[in-house]
Amino acid sequence: MPILGNFPSGGGGGTGGLTLAAVTDIQTLAAAGKVYVKWTDPDDLVVAGSTLAAWGGTLLVRKAGSAPVSRRDGTVVLDSKTRNAYQNKYFCDSGLTDGVTYYYKFFPYTTQGSYTDSADDEFNKTPTPVAVGNVSSMSAIAAGNGKLALKWTDPSATMVNDGVTLATWAKTTVVVKAGGYATDPDDVDAAYRLVVTTRNQYASSPLIVTGLQNGVTYYVSFFPTSTDGAVNTSTANRVTGVPNRLAISTVPSQRGSLTYTGNTQSPSWSNYDSSKMTLGGVTSGINAGSYNAAFTPKDDYCWSDGSTSAKTVRWAISKAAGSLSLSATSVVLNSSAKSKTVTVTRAGDGAISAQTSDASVATVSVSGNVVTIQSVNDKTGTAKITISVAAGTNHTAPGSKTVAVSAEFLPAVGTALNDCSWEDISKIAAAGLASTYWSVGATKTITINGTVGTLSLSNLSVDVFILGFDHNSSVEGSNRIHFQIGKISSRLIGLIDSGYNSYYTNGTKYFNMNHWGNYNYGGWAGCDLRYDVLGSTDVPPSGYGSTVTTSRVGYNASATCATNPVANTLMAALPADLRAVMKGVTKYADAVGNSSNVAANVKAFTDYLFLLAEFEVQGTRYYANQYEQNYQKQYAYYSSGNSRVMYRHNATGSTAWWWLRSAYYNNSYTFCGVYTDGSANNNSARYAAALAPGFAV
Known part of the structure; x- marks a missing residue:
């Protein structure tokens, strides 16, 4: 290390004493009009524990054009008397001219005034404005018709190096140019330029650049600039973008449904954004049906296919539920x-x-x-x-x-009796037209189902046949068809029970004329079979036969023929539609019996089911009261010569004798009947015979 003298008025050193070493660790920075420097001052000169020279301070001399050759060759910009005051912080020499190179030299000196003059203490620096950093998060996205949306984050507010703020952000200039990037903020070919002085103004909300051409690639340059005017022209501050209309991905459609109410209604829309499109066409309606609305993209928008014309969208009002x-x-x-x-x-x-x-x-x-x-x-x-x-x-x-x-009209003439309902048959009879429709002997099938006395019948199919039209009408009623039960095929059949052709005295309701005794007093009017088996609801006459009472016979005062027949009788076993049209018939018979044969004993009564009289079958009197025939006529069926022979309903081929309602005139215990060969006969009232009653509709 050279030892220099101290020349107060010249360019040399001091007094010629011992000097110190040069400063070390010189670090410099430059900024606009400024030079920054920090260093480490030299240690004292110590030999064998003795301080030969002690540090007294350090001069910093500046000179333009060349390095200072002495502490007096230039401008003293600092006389630091605190050791290492600028070891960890920078000394700033300001007020300098940018672009000028300044030469500096340290002159450490001792407490004795000896100055070190060493080339190691020299440095030079040129003040220059420092640019701020790069922008970040840049994007340039299509934002509509001729528009780009620019977003970026400006650089840090300051440029700091080793703790020293070398530059401060002042603005960012955005330059948008077609064909290539701008190289400076003032590019004359720029399509768009904006100086932004609010930091991060467009970091979240984009800057919308307008007036561009759709489909053209635009080059966007960002020029961050410091307060000192330093412009950052780094290529890192660049991005491209293509302006274009924004695509609407989905055409709106009707949301939900509408149903006719009689009032004006408008639909709700899915995917409809009024900021992107306008709604037109037919947007409301009253009647059910389809309507056409129109959606037109606004200026900055287009459909996904790139078109901008209106899209027709059909919407509907559904029909209301009919009534x-x-x-x-x-x-x-x-x-x-x-x-x-x-x-x-x-x-x-x-x-x-x-x-x-x-x-x-x-x-x-x-x-x-x-x-x-x-x-x-x-x-x-x-x-x-x-x-x-x-x-x-x-x-x-x-x-x-x-x-x-x-x-409810009459069937056509010629319709078979069996093809007509009982209701129609009744109407034809009431109209007096029966004989124009059918002949005597015509049959209709019925089903008998139930218990009759002691006989249990299950769905017995038999025919009833016509005995005559308006038979004995002056007495028995006009516009009537008289029927008899029954036939199977061409044979007469009679209902028989287990007591058939047997004599019973036990009160059991077999098909005997009287269950309680072998007598005929009371005649037909008071016999048990009329009530207990056939189901008559006629009030038994009084005064005919000493023991004829309503309590003795099966009489039921609450029963009715059609709707409430006496239980366990033939009337109850007949089909309901037949019972509904049956007419009560006025019939005459001996109502006294008991060996009577006088006119006064023949009385009128009303029945829905009745046994035929001797004269009605045979056409002559054999055993009946002779005065019965004054009120009776032979049925046309029998006067026409048809067979009177009857067969049993449950034993085809076996004949049966059958009861008539006429009491025998000459004794007190028998009634008339028809023998198995069809001839007139009589038998004891306690015998069970076949039943073949008649009725009228």
Whole structure:
């Protein structure tokens, strides 16, 4: 290390004493108009424990153009007398001119005033503005028609090096250019330029650049600039973007459904964003049906296919549920009303239609909301009219409804008796037309089902046959058809029970005329079989036979022929539809018996089921009271010569004798009957015989 003298007025050292070493660890920084330096001062000069020279301070001399050659050759910018004051922090020499190179030299000195002059203490620095850092998080995204959305994060507010702020962010200039990147903020070919002085203004919310051309690639340069005017032109501050309309990925559609209410309605829309598109076309409606709305992208938007024209979207109002009601659900057609009308009430304007299930019974027509049901050729029968309403303008088709039609006319002449219902047979009889429809002897099958006295019958199929038309009408009633039970094939058959052709005295209700004794007093009017087996509800006459009382016989005062027949009788076992049309018949018979044969003993009574009289079968009197025939006629069936021979219902081929209602005139215990060969006969009242009663409708 050279030893320099101290020359107060010259360029040399000091007094010629010992000097110290040079400073060490010189570090420098430069900024606009500033030079920063830090260093480590030299240690004292110590030899063998003795301080030969002690540090007194350090001068820093600056000179432009060349390095100082002495402590007086230049400008003293610092006289630091605190050892290592700038070892860890920088000394700033400011007020300098940028671009000028300044030469510096340290002159450490001792307490004795000896200055060190060493080339190791020299450095030079040129003040220059320092640029701030790069922007980050850059993006340039299409933002609409001729638009780019720019986002970026500005650099740190300051540029710091080793704890020294060398630059402070002042602004960022954005330059958008077609064809290539701008190299400086003032590029004259820029399509867009903006100076942003608010830091991070567009870090979250983008800067929208407008006036660009869709589909063209634009080069975006960011120029962060310090307060000293240093511009960061790094290529790291660049990004590209292509302006274009924003695509709407999904065309709107109707959300949910609408149903006709009679009021104006508008749909709700899925995927509809009023900021991106406008809604037009038909957007409201009243009636059910389809409507066309139109969605047009706004200027900054397009559809996913790139088009910008309006998209037609169909929306709908559904039909409301239809309804149907009828003024009647059943009608009756007859001679007095061959047609009937039914008024239809419906929601909306759906077409009304009607169909008949049987056009041979009833036809149907529709006018407006009135359905007319018309009989056909006065045919009796039933039909079902199905009335429907089609879907209308605003309502769906409701479920169909029906009208039950009952046409109550007579069957066609020539219709077989067995093909007619008992109701029709009754009507034909009441009209006095029976003989024009059928002949004496015509048959109709019935089913007998039940217990008759002691006989249990299960679905016995037998025929009844016509005995005559308006038989003895002056006495027994006009417009009647008289029938007898029964036939199987061409044979007469009679009902028999287990007591048939046996004599019983035990009170059991077999098919004997009297169960309680072998007598005929009271005649037909008071015999047990009339009540207990046939089921008569006629009040037993009084005064005929000393023991004829309502309590002794099977009489039931609460029973009725059709709806509440006496239980366990033939009347109860007959089909209900037959019972419903049976007529009570005024019949005459000896009502005293007991060996009587006088006119006064013949009385009238009313029965629904009756045994035939001797004269009605044989056409002459053999054993009956002779005065019965004054009120009786032979049935046409028997006067025509038909067989009187009867067979048992349960033993085909076996004949049976059968009871008649006439009491024997010449004793007190027998009634008339028909023998197995068809001839007249009589037998004891306690015998059980076959039953073949008659009835009229």
